[in-house]
Amino acid sequence: MRILIVDDNPTNVIIIREILKKENYRNFVTASSAKEMLKLLGIGTEEQGKRPSHIDIDLILLDMMMPEMDGIEACRIVQQHEHLRDIPIIMVTAVGDSKKLAEALDAGASDYVTKPINKVELMARIRLALRLKREKDWHNERDQRIKDELRLAALVQNAVLSLPITDQNFEVHAIYQPSFELAGDLYAWYPLGDGRYAVILLDMMGHGISSSLFCMFLASVLKDTVTTYVEPEKVIQELNRRFNQLYIEKQLVQYYFTAIYMVIDTRLSRIDYVNAGHPPGLFFQGEAKEPVLLESNCHPVGLFDRIDIQPQSLSFSEDGHLVLYTDGLMEMAEGGQEEQLKFMVSHLNGSHEWQEEPMREAFFQEQPAMERDDDKCLVWISLKKGTV
Structure with missing residues (x-):
């Protein structure tokens, strides 16, 4: 399981990394801005035909408040790309405004945690998001197998x-x-x-x-x-x-x-x-x-x-x-x-x-x-x- 941590504050990144390490989650990558995150996900490279065939990210921890582009806008952009929609996004925010949190969920975030980060709460939400991701991946793979078999059956029927x-x-x-x-x-x-x-x-x-x-x-x-x-x-x-x-x-x-x-x-x-x-x-x-x-x-x-x-x-x-x-x-x-x-x-x-x-x-x-x-x-x- 690979986790992408997105935050413009290096201290917050270090804290999250240490929490993950202590829970034996060592496969992660970091980005210091929303734009860097989008680049890692291959967004913006489609025009040059460079979009990765497989995105090796299973979960995104995304800071809500960042300069240039905030987490909500970045989340909306990710949701516009069908091949990325199944990646769960957990918003990390110091904002207690319920309207902002609702806006983040409407933009496609699957969950959120508040700062200062509570280790138990963070890991519980991560485990839940990853479990749901595994189940969704299993269903997607099964659906793809069924589609492939139906296409083969259609060829036989047409023959x-x-x-x-x-x-x-x-x-x-x-x-x-x-x-x-x-x-x-x-x-x-x-x-x-x-x-x-x-x-x-x-x-x-x-x-x-x-x-x-x-x-x-x-x-x-x-x-x-x-x-x-x-x-x-x-x-x-x-x-x-x-x-x-x-x-x-x-x-x-x-x-x-x-x-x-x-x-x-x-x-x-x-x-x-x-x-x-x-x-x-x-x-x-x-x-x-x-x-x-x-x-x-x-x-x-x-x-x-x-x-x-x-x-x-x-x-x-x-x-x-x-x-x-x-x-x-x-x-x-x-x-x-x-x-x-x-x-x-x-x-x-x-x-x-x-x-x-x-x-x-x-x-x-x-x-x-x-x-x-x-x-x-x-x-x-x-x-x-x-x-x-």
């Missing part, structure tokens, strides 16, 4: 998402922005051969670690489920069965997910789909500005042991594009579902070609993760009507 496909008559792209490090949305697509493609977008209830774990389970069974069962009704039935196998005893929250799954046949110009409680897909064909809605035709997956499904089909005779999305995009618009759909259509009814930048500008403006209310995901499928 299971499908890459774009750009075939002659079929293209599929996606943009994804999780609300936090981990997310509850998942998309995937699989070529089935003979010009057929399976595409799924699902949105797990909630977001965060629990939802992301459920998503990773679904990602692990998706490919096998899709390639084995293929047809929309059978795939959703199987996902419902698999998901319900995740029995959690005394589960307080009923987890479920919405999904839209489809098989696109570019040879027959046909789309077979099931929408399990998901926001409606939007299919724009030819020059039409109003889309065909691929609306929900069954309840979300995982709510019940059995799920009644009526698969739907539609055909296309011209080039077009199909957009799937999660409700995080719809919620960007105020009002009910009708107003939200108008908002979506107004941004999606242009060219059938994939244009990533306009989509990012419309729906994925950068914002801090903690301010994101929900995961946002958009899947864009371009369909070309032609001879395969």
Whole structure:
């Protein structure tokens, strides 16, 4: 533990040093002014890129009354630097003015002792401050480990998402922005051969670690489920069965997910789909500005042991594009579902070609993760009507 003693009076510094030595605290450094203290802490060197990567100070004993810059002002400056805020500052003062002491505490000081210094009181306050500092350091280190693990988990989760496909008559792209490090949305697509493609977008209830774990389970069974069962009704039935196998005893929250799954046949110009409680897909064909809605035709997956499904089909005779999305995009618009759909259509009814930048500008403006209310995901499928 290293203690920084800041006082313009050499006698006071000597007294504090001797008290610390007798209590076996021998790792300390001194400064004769607030400005010297700030220099030791690396404040004022950031502009030259010389800020220390680690500040080896665990406690500051700071005289309140000093020339040029007093302890209260120095304390305020220290608090402006995030990497220094966790260093406890004990004010050492001869001032008995309660307003001044309150001002010091408001400026960021954690405690104070009065002059003449009482050895028992000083050491009690130092031990308390250092104990709190150790606890805070432990929590900070644990939080950093958790953040590092979450970042790694996010990379793993991102790695299971499908890459774009750009075939002659079929293209599929996606943009994804999780609300936090981990997310509850998942998309995937699989070529089935003979010009057929399976595409799924699902949105797990909630977001965060629990939802992301459920998503990773679904990602692990998706490919096998899709390639084995293929047809929309059978795939959703199987996902419902698999998901319900995740029995959690005394589960307080009923987890479920919405999904839209489809098989696109570019040879027959046909789309077979099931929408399990998901926001409606939007299919724009030819020059039409109003889309065909691929609306929900069954309840979300995982709510019940059995799920009644009526698969739907539609055909296309011209080039077009199909957009799937999660409700995080719809919620960007105020009002009910009708107003939200108008908002979506107004941004999606242009060219059938994939244009990533306009989509990012419309729906994925950068914002801090903690301010994101929900995961946002958009899947864009371009369909070309032609001879395969």
